[in-house]
Amino acid sequence: MAKFRKIGVLTSGGDAPGMNAAVRAVTLSALARGVEVVGIYKGYTGLISGELKELTARDVANIGGISGTILYSDRCLEFKTEEGMAKAVKSCHDNQIDGIVAIGGDGTFRGATDLSSHGIPTIGIPGTIDNDITSTDYSIGFDTAMNTVVRAADALRDTCESHARCEVIEVMGRDAGYIALECGMAVGAVGIAVKELPFDTEACIAKILDQRAKGQRSFIVMVSEGMGGEFGEELTKKINEAGIDTRFIRLAHMVRGGAPTLRDRYTATRMGDYAVDLILQGKSDLVVCEQDNKLVEVDIQYALILDRMYKNKLKDGDLDKFTAEQVESMKAFCAAKHEKFADIMEAANTISKN
């Protein structure tokens, strides 16, 4: 096994609170094992252009509580081309980078698996507020984003209560409804609209009217970004037309900021250390995942196809390289995850019935 003298760390895709804690952990864990670390700026863009800086323990000492990413982030189109990949690999060789830890979402992992297949050992760490990486129960940033939403919803509840209003709150999550689902349940939303499950607008309005008749003054409806287009605005219009004074708010990017919570700092630190452990064992093309409260390593190619299966986005031939047993295990994993999501929604709906 080649001796690792220097590894690179990068953050890519949408930033997520806790990414800095992961960068800190990767750096300190590698330095503690006698391995140098370079920070690669702006994700794969900086790898291609050579925007690198050696990271010392002092550089990362106090960044765990800061949101965003000190390494900056980008979504790099050039990296998806053969020329871009060739430049990235050359940059690794020119700068004696023996392996890379890449922190981000599914786009980041597609890049990581490509780098691995071009001979650069790469390990992924899930970092996205969306929590939409199927192979892991948890991705860095989710908890902080949810706490931000809950604080915003509490503030909106205060004013809704004073004015006897309803607030329709749209939250990020891209196509995934985890933020809307869990926050909606936590703040006692009267309705939660996510792309993954059917939403009955008429039933939601009837529920609001019924509860208003029983004396309830304020209402929150949580809508996931994945509902698309103007869904939130249109829903607001319909509730207004039913006679309930209603406002709409899109929390958008504010949900991605704010000091990372304990959960994000802690998980990021554990995952960062774990990733360094894997790479120094000579492993590659893996993503660190949390499953049933344990950290495990999952083959990135497997994780990406599992993700497509869960999201109903499988392409012809995607499953060809897996054994029948692996495919069955993927199906069971996805089914259990869908079931868990539906169970939470059912509980939220039951609780908000009266």
Ligand code: F6P
């Ligand atoms: O993936 C994280 C995320 O914040 C999604 O929730 C959202 O759809 C998207 O990124 C927004 O991307 P951008 O920052 O490029 O507008």
